[in-house]
Amino acid sequence: MERELAAAHAAVDEAVAVLRAGRDQPHTRTAKAAKDFLTEVDTASEDVLKRALGASTPDIGFYGEEGGGAALDEGRVWVVDPLDGTINYATGSPLCGVMVGLLEDGVPVLGVIDLPFLGTRVDSSGGALSDVSALDEGIVAVGDAFHRGGPRMDAFLDLGSEVHRRALRFRCVGAASVLWSWLVGGQIQGLFLAHNNPYDVVAGHAIARAAGAVVTDYAGAPLTLSSSGAMAAVPGIHAPLIDLAADLAAAAT
Template sequence: MPNSSDLTLANRLADAAGAAIRPLFRGQWTEERKDDRSFVTEADRAAESAMRAILESERPEDGIHGEEYGKTREGAARQWVLDPIDGTTSFIAGRPIFGTLIALVQDGWPVLGVIDQPILKERWAGRVGHPTTFNGDVVGCRPCLELSDAVMGATSPHMFGEGDADAFMGLAKGVAERKIVWGGDCYSYGLLASGHMDIVCEADLKLYDFAALVPVVEGAGGIMSDWQGNPLDAQSDGRVLALGDAARLEDVLEAMT
């Protein structure tokens, strides 16, 4: 299980990533497309490099799984999972709703997570067995008495393939009219943990996209699962649900069938 020194280290990683990102935000930087056609910028790579340097120095036995530079010590039981800029398109567009994601995964299970928005200087931190904090203060999800009352978020309609789109639209028809928010990437999960949103439904996520979100949402009293209601781990298929009120999970799963 993670301890206070792990959380202290995760906060230092977030500080280092933010220091690399802030000078480039709305400034001059290079970008290119990766093999999967997604964008990567100079800021993504600088932020991950800064975090990796700290981990290599201070946790040389732990593994590292980063979006930009891949896996190191893949067989280690403890893996630091890094997404230096979750929401690169928002960064490119000058919108401060992207985030740095830092997770500690133990034996395949996310046990610690940080969502850091370095421009607004907003940080959510979650750790198994402890309440989630936002900038140091404890936060919590809000109740949602009916699915039709819910505010739901998703990053983009393009993340839903043919079969996934049908399930998402089934859920969309059940939530409050005109209360579906597009965009936000990891920032939406932080807002859910702080009690401002009720559901996030996404697909085609990688481990570095969702591992940090799980301890944050669940430490705030919410729940995260795959589209079958199973807990998320390193083997999950990337179809992700986050709910602020766990009592609505059966309603959500029913709407998606």
């Protein structure tokens, strides 16, 4: 899919320019949900991605975090997160990125992620996992769980505590784009997200799978659009991470 990969890279280039231009500007925060907001940079970046991808690949549908779009379970659809890690971005942290993934009949087939302020770009043409054979040799990261409540959130937080106890190191950075990029770059060996939002998962799923990572739901089943949550790991510690996630898997059903 050389044409599609080139189109994704070109669109990400334009979105990254929007993020860079808005970096030091004051941002208007528009509430989305409890403890969550978007800025004008989110919408400007999504507009750029939609225009660029529509011009280069008019035969492919579009779905964005902020504006929604085409149905995800049939045909070919671009799925984009125009500014992943909005709160990080708005508060001056470099831990944020742009994600563009391509679904084909609901299956991730291509992805590009750029972390503009870390100088990192990864795509589904390959990666460099750093495999380990034991959990205490691996660095494992979790996503934010601010939007969850009840038993599921409790189970997610308990999982984070167990990972912190058992893994070599624990990470939580507030941006799925960073976690996927670090997994395929060898900086971490596993990740758990608190959800399976397509704009946070599709690009990373395609990239991680192409690099040789194991991408599943919390119970170890193949990850699909209907899965209740997403995780990924290097082959050497996927099984023990699934064991640790048993309570979360049960709470998420």
